Amino acid sequence: MTQTTSAHHEGGTAPPPARFDAVVRAAVGQGLLGEGSPVAGFIDTEGVRASVGALHAAFAATPGVLHTFAAKACSLVPVLRLLADCGMGCEVASPGELRLALEAGFAASRIVMDSPAKTREEIRLALALGVAVNADSLDELRRIDALRNPGTASVLGLRVNPQVGGGSIGPMSTATDTSKFGVALRDPGAREAIVRAFRERPWLTRLHAHVGSQGCPLELIADGVARTYELAEEINATLGVRQVTSLDIGGGLPVNFADETVRPSYADYVAALTAAAPGLFSGRYSLVTEFGRSLLAKNGFIGARVEYTKDAGGRRIALTHAGAQTATRTVLMPDAWPLRIGAFGPDGTPRSGPALAQDIAGPCCFAGDVVAYGRELPELAEDDVIVLYDTGAYYFSTPWAYNSLPRPAVYGFRAVAGPTDGSGGSGDDGQVAFTTVRDAQSLDDIAAESGLAHADALIERGD
Ligand SMILES: *Cc1c(COP(=O)(O)O)cnc(C)c1O
Numbered sequence: 001m002t003q004t005t006s007a008h009h010e011g012g013t014a015p016p017p018a019r020f021d022a023v024v025r026a027a028v029g030q031g032l033l034g035e036g037s038p039v040a041g042f043i044d045t046e047g048v049r050a051s052v053g054a055l056h057a058a059f060a061a062t063p064g065v066l067h068t069f070a071a072k073a074c075s076l077v078p079v080l081r082l083l084a085d086c087g088m089g090c091e092v093a094s095p096g097e098l099r100l101a102l103e104a105g106f107a108a109s110r111i112v113m114d115s116p117a118k119t120r121e122e123i124r125l126a127l128a129l130g131v132a133v134n135a136d137s138l139d140e141l142r143r144i145d146a147l148r149n150p151g152t153a154s155v156l157g158l159r160v161n162p163q164v165g166g167g168s169i170g171p172m173s174t175a176t177d178t179s180k181f182g183v184a185l186r187d188p189g190a191r192e193a194i195v196r197a198f199r200e201r202p203w204l205t206r207l208h209a210h211v212g213s214q215g216c217p218l219e220l221i222a223d224g225v226a227r228t229y230e231l232a233e234e235i236n237a238t239l240g241v242r243q244v245t246s247l248d249i250g251g252g253l254p255v256n257f258a259d260e261t262v263r264p265s266y267a268d269y270v271a272a273l274t275a276a277a278p279g280l281f282s283g284r285y286s287l288v289t290e291f292g293r294s295l296l297a298k299n300g301f302i303g304a305r306v307e308y309t310k311d312a313g314g315r316r317i318a319l320t321h322a323g324a325q326t327a328t329r330t331v332l333m334p335d336a337w338p339l340r341i342g343a344f345g346p347d348g349t350p351r352s353g354p355a356l357a358q359d360i361a362g363p364c365c366f367a368g369d370v371v372a373y374g375r376e377l378p379e380l381a382e383d384d385v386i387v388l389y390d391t392g393a394y395y396f397s398t399p400w401a402y403n404s405l406p407r408p409a410v411y412g413f414r415a416v417a418g419p420t421d422g423s424g425g426s427g428d429d430g431q432v433a434f435t436t437v438r439d440a441q442s443l444d445d446i447a448a449e450s451g452l453a454h455a456d457a458l459i460e461r462g463d
Pocket residue numbers: 070072073091114210212213214250251252253290291292293294
């Protein structure tokens with residue numbers, strides 16, 4: 001997609017949410033944000049539980065749905081364990097994510113492995129554990145043929161690309177004609193080849209599609225799922241046996257980054273899918289979902305210190321500690337990923353005052369390390385704190401090691417009853433309890449992962 005400076009999205013003008021004000025103040029008060037800890041991620045534990053509850057409620061009429069969490073959206077063991085505790089399964093797409101899911105305590109039978117580049121070793125391990133595997137191609141099915149033990153407990157599926165088109169963000173659209181994912185369903189001969197693949201493999205019982213993520217409208221996702229459903233019907237009718245017994249319908253519910261409202265909701269999603277594929281929820285197929293962003297985004301934020309401010313060429317710039325290392329997508333594609341930003345004073349109370357257009361920059365040493373251009377906010381000053389909202393998925397949990405900047409600490413929080421007011425503690429006077437989800441990366445860690453153990457490797461020896 002094309003980007004020009006003048007086209008930078010200067011949105012995010014909705015008033016900042018008060019939802020996390022008490023949390024920001026408590027984080028500053030407890031030293032989790034400040035001079036020695038200039039950037040951190042925060043996760044609303046009860047908010048995550050509520051989002052999972054909304055997902056389950058939306059599907060309540062359909063028995064036996066396995067809702068998995070796409071691990072890449074928040075790849076932190078305590079978060080995954082919280083989700084397991086809420087009754088979720090887990091979708092993984094790498095050996096690392098599989099390891100995290102197992103460490104988090106997901107039963108193998110509740111883990112689904114997707115990835116377009118699974119090695120034989122990964123497939124072997126998944127089959128040995130009984131993790132469900134969605135093959136990304138017919139070639140991968142041939143690998144599974146060779147590796148599969150007939151006794152495996154793994155549910156085996158095939159990912160198709162329904163080729164229904166893309167959404168507003170190209171790199172997030174997985175169902176374009178030329179997407180790298182799945183078997184391209186509308187390519188010449190593909191349907192016949194897929195039916196043949198199922199005919200030859202009675203153990204192949206699942207179809208998988210994930211149409212896309214942020215930027216894909218509900219109707220597009222529903223269209224892709226409907227085509228996958230129709231394919232399952234066609235396979236079963238052609239084979240004369242109900243071989244396809246489950247449909248993994250992926251994730252990708254878009255998140256509203258513009259204000260506090262959750263839209264579309266999971267109920268909207270179920271309604272759109274019901275309209276597009278009325279049989280989907282009839283119980284003919286057991287269903288698997290793979291939501292990521294929509295479960296976590298609004299339940300997390302990044303807090304960061306303002307280290308300096310300056311003026312350059314008539315622009316006010318705030319130099320903060322939240323840049324591309326933790327808001328990678330927003331910095332690299334500012335038009336596609338605008339974030340709401342809040343301004344707080346050094347004590348963590350919301351800043352008020354007339355709005356001033358400011359560039360909110362990060363610490364990285366490249367000029368484009370700016371999370372928002374010309375954002376209207378109360379005037380920021382040294383020692384202030386900014387908050388990047390809706391960053392609970394794919395932001396602090398997916399850092400970039402640029403400039404050897406450390407992975408930021410991540411804390412979970414929840415409101416606890418205040419000792420004096422007894423009101424339940426969720427208001428401004430309540431207390432906030434934090435728990436460490438991940439420590440900030442230390443300088444020793446950074447040195448170690450930067451080849452310290454091989455420090456002499458490139459020095460020429462005399463002999
Ligand atoms: C990333 C991904 C998901 C989750 O997407 P969200 O937009 O975070 O809901 C689900 N399934 C697959 C195969 C993915 O790659």
